[in-house]
Amino acid sequence: MRIFIYSIVVWIFQLFLLPISNAQNSLNLQNDSVTYNLNPYLKMLKDPHRSLSITQIQSPVFQNRFVSHPDFSLGFSQAGYWLQFTILSPPDKSWILSIHNPLLVHAKLYIPKGDSGFQVQEWGSQTTKLYSYKYPIFSIKPQSATPQTYYLYVWGDGPLDLPVLIESETFFQKKDHIEQFWQGIFYGILFVMAVYNFILYVFLRDLSYLYYVLYLILIAFFLLSLSGYGNEWLWSSPSWWSDRAVFITGNLTAIMIVIFCLQFLHLRKTLPTWYKIGRYFIIVTVVEVILGAFLLDLSLNMLLLTITAAIFVIIILSISIKSYQNGNLSAGYLLLAWTVMLISVGIAVLNAFGLIPSNTFTLKSLQIGSVTDVILISLALVDRIHSIQMQKIQIEQEKNNAEHNQKVKEEILATMSHEIRTPLNAVIGFAKLLEKTNTTQTQSDYIRHIHESAENLLVLINDILDLSKINAGKVTFEQVEINLQECVRHLFETLQFQVTEKKLEMKADIQEDVPTLFLGDPVRLNQILLNLLSNAVKFTPKGSVTLRIRTLKLEKQQIALLFEVEDTGIGIPANRLSSIFEGFTQASDQTTRMYGGTGLGLAIVKQLVEMQGGNIAVKSHPGIGSVFSVALPFYRVYSVTEKNETVPASFPETPLVLLIIDDNPLNRLIAQSTVHNASSNAKAELAGSGQEGIELLKKTEYHAVLIDLQMPDMDGYEVARHIRTHLPDKQHIPLIAMTASLDDRDHEQALAAGMHDIVTKPFEAGVLFKKIFKLRANLQNPGNEPNQK
Ligand code: ADP
Numbered sequence: 001m002r003i004f005i006y007s008i009v010v011w012i013f014q015l016f017l018l019p020i021s022n023a024q025n026s027l028n029l030q031n032d033s034v035t036y037n038l039n040p041y042l043k044m045l046k047d048p049h050r051s052l053s054i055t056q057i058q059s060p061v062f063q064n065r066f067v068s069h070p071d072f073s074l075g076f077s078q079a080g081y082w083l084q085f086t087i088l089s090p091p092d093k094s095w096i097l098s099i100h101n102p103l104l105v106h107a108k109l110y111i112p113k114g115d116s117g118f119q120v121q122e123w124g125s126q127t128t129k130l131y132s133y134k135y136p137i138f139s140i141k142p143q144s145a146t147p148q149t150y151y152l153y154v155w156g157d158g159p160l161d162l163p164v165l166i167e168s169e170t171f172f173q174k175k176d177h178i179e180q181f182w183q184g185i186f187y188g189i190l191f192v193m194a195v196y197n198f199i200l201y202v203f204l205r206d207l208s209y210l211y212y213v214l215y216l217i218l219i220a221f222f223l224l225s226l227s228g229y230g231n232e233w234l235w236s237s238p239s240w241w242s243d244r245a246v247f248i249t250g251n252l253t254a255i256m257i258v259i260f261c262l263q264f265l266h267l268r269k270t271l272p273t274w275y276k277i278g279r280y281f282i283i284v285t286v287v288e289v290i291l292g293a294f295l296l297d298l299s300l301n302m303l304l305l306t307i308t309a310a311i312f313v314i315i316i317l318s319i320s321i322k323s324y325q326n327g328n329l330s331a332g333y334l335l336l337a338w339t340v341m342l343i344s345v346g347i348a349v350l351n352a353f354g355l356i357p358s359n360t361f362t363l364k365s366l367q368i369g370s371v372t373d374v375i376l377i378s379l380a381l382v383d384r385i386h387s388i389q390m391q392k393i394q395i396e397q398e399k400n401n402a403e404h405n406q407k408v409k410e411e412i413l414a415t416m417s418h419e420i421r422t423p424l425n426a427v428i429g430f431a432k433l434l435e436k437t438n439t440t441q442t443q444s445d446y447i448r449h450i451h452e453s454a455e456n457l458l459v460l461i462n463d464i465l466d467l468s469k470i471n472a473g474k475v476t477f478e479q480v481e482i483n484l485q486e487c488v489r490h491l492f493e494t495l496q497f498q499v500t501e502k503k504l505e506m507k508a509d510i511q512e513d514v515p516t517l518f519l520g521d522p523v524r525l526n527q528i529l530l531n532l533l534s535n536a537v538k539f540t541p542k543g544s545v546t547l548r549i550r551t552l553k554l555e556k557q558q559i560a561l562l563f564e565v566e567d568t569g570i571g572i573p574a575n576r577l578s579s580i581f582e583g584f585t586q587a588s589d590q591t592t593r594m595y596g597g598t599g600l601g602l603a604i605v606k607q608l609v610e611m612q613g614g615n616i617a618v619k620s621h622p623g624i625g626s627v628f629s630v631a632l633p634f635y636r637v638y639s640v641t642e643k644n645e646t647v648p649a650s651f652p653e654t655p656l657v658l659l660i661i662d663d664n665p666l667n668r669l670i671a672q673s674t675v676h677n678a679s680s681n682a683k684a685e686l687a688g689s690g691q692e693g694i695e696l697l698k699k700t701e702y703h704a705v706l707i708d709l710q711m712p713d714m715d716g717y718e719v720a721r722h723i724r725t726h727l728p729d730k731q732h733i734p735l736i737a738m739t740a741s742l743d744d745r746d747h748e749q750a751l752a753a754g755m756h757d758i759v760t761k762p763f764e765a766g767v768l769f770k771k772i773f774k775l776r777a778n779l780q781n782p783g784n785e786p787n788q789k
Helices: 002-020 054-058 169-204 207-227 229-234 240-264 272-294 298-325 330-352 365-435 441-471 484-501 522-538 591-595 601-611 665-678 690-699 716-726 744-752 765-780
Strands: 026-028 043-047 080-088 095-099 104-112 118-124 137-140 148-156 164-168 480-483 505-510 517-520 544-554 558-567 615-621 625-636 656-661 682-687 704-708 735-739 757-760
Touching (some): 054 148, 080 164, 095 104, 095 148, 118 137, 164 169, 169 207, 207 229, 207 365, 240 365, 272 298, 298 330, 330 365, 365 665, 480 484, 484 522, 484 544, 517 522, 522 625, 656 665, 656 690, 665 682, 665 765, 690 704, 690 716, 704 716, 704 765, 735 744, 735 765, 744 757, 757 765
Parallel strands (some): 026 080, 505 544, 656 682, 656 704, 704 735
Antiparallel strands (some): 080 148, 095 137, 095 164, 104 148, 517 625, 558 625
8 A cells, every 4th residue: 555655656746846956066974963864875787687797886977877856765666776876974973874664676886995995785585684674775984075976876676766874873873763653652552442443353253343453463564564663673584585575564454454444344244345345356366376375477566456456445445435424433533543544644645755844754654554453443432332332322222112002002901892892792691682582583683793793893892902911922822731521522512502502513532542631721722723723613614514623742841632523514725725824814814704703713723723723724625525634732731630510410409509690780790680581590699889899798608709900999919918818717618700811911910919719701600600600519528629720
């Protein structure tokens, strides 16, 4: 890069400045503490084949060919150049002549020795170095006070830039010490930054930091090579490495900066074209490094490095500008860093040619520039950490908001469904009661329609609530004993009415090896099978519905059962088979009109099956029928304690007196009518509030108390707690919660408050009596825990 800038600056210099500078004949060295620029006093002779000797060039023929205004930069030339200059100095004073170009291969100074020719000092990789220094230096000690003419012979591989300076030896040494001090600070800063960023990389595992560390190492080596300090401090020179260090480290630094930019600016996603260009650049440069290291001529290497540097500058400036324009603010730091780098290189070059005065700032511009660069890139990295943190905070906030919204949504759904279910229960309850009264045919048809519609609405509400619970991950599965026989019997009982009405045949085919008792979630199993069976009944106009149960796996701990629900119904078109498991999807657009339903049932079933580690499949032929197969895993039970609880066919056999506590008069009436209608042995008394219920309970003996959970003033939980803590003689009375909500948490809270069980409104009298019967049996026989489901 520096070489590239060198060339530009030199070219500008030649164009504008050199023609007006005054050529002078001899340089008068007097001041001990200034740096003299020798260039205006130089005359030059080109030696194209590097064949002329000092004797030859002293002949008048060649002397006349010396040009007065030699170019500062002789370009990529391999020719030799003779430079002639005359200086005047107090005798016996030591001066140092230096050529500020570490890339020079060879330099030879011919120092006049009175009348008898020249004393020769040589510098360069071809001969022994006089001084082990970063660029060519020569010691001059004029013997007389008269003007002396010197000859300097140079050639090299890189661009032949020749800033030739002279200063007193003491001044040179003083400057050199200061220089070394600054260099030490500079490389120290690079080292600390590298260690610091490496630690960040170890903790953050962000590749940008690693690339940045590698960049720091490479730029340090590049600057060491370019300034000549590498030769002076680190490696022997001349050697294979010292000849190629600038070329190799320069190219590698460029590669590393491009890799860093690709990673840091996420170019693959944000600027794919520039990402590709960057990658091509890296590949080509790697090839260039390999060829340059082992095959190419040294002078060609330097030319290639200059071209690479030019392309590199264009690429990194372009991608930084584009990224910045795209809104990546960290790219702004990079842009600033590259600009500072270019300016500092420019200042260094201008100073090297004496175009701007030497002061601490101009002399150290390369170091100051590089340190600023390193800091700016670190700032870019810090800025990125900051923006990543901001993003994290934002994501966290969004997550919290989403969770909050989900919670609010669930609460709204739960409340809504509760609010809708309460009046709906009244509708269903009264419809049921009305059905049993004396009505005309038309009236009973209307009542049936009201009843059916209300039931459908209830199913829909339950489905929506279920689906929202599943989506919120709120569904948990129990592992309690399942009695398969009972489960199937219950399913068939539930569907009996529709089956009889449609004159269908309903069969159960349970393979012999299927265990009757196993562990799982009976409620969910019932929900899954009821859904499939009621669909089968619904979509089968004539024929049969069969529930087949087979054993898929029978192991010591686990079993897997296959449930198949087969019908001879309308079937499902092949192109709809895969979509019927999606929410709100039905096999045909006429389904709702003809059969009702919402298309939610199978979506819920599929989720419930899969959440338990099972799977569901369907085979169907339109007009012939469908088979839904569900495979589900369960755990086996070994310690089967056969319960000798036989639920009587008609119960209660003995009188059963219940207390119903509910604030809603309609609900009270429905519950009471349900109990009364179910059995002449059962009687229910009513209380409109918790307090009233407690008072009644103190005075009267009841077999069980039904308590509504949601009541003003004293809710169901409070009533239960009060009974358990303040009425010692009612410690064992069965308390059953009534609720319109389906939330599992209600159940848990009810149990925690001292209740034994829960019924969902509208409840079936049979279900309620069974629960009470079981509870009373368990409570009378303390060995048995109350059944809590
Ligand atoms: P719904 O029954 O409420 O419409 P489901 O999710 O239970 O919703 O079923 C989705 C659709 O799948 C039904 O609308 C129907 O078109 C089709 N389907 C389900 N079971 C059967 C079956 N046994 N026979 C024919 N079609 C069925």
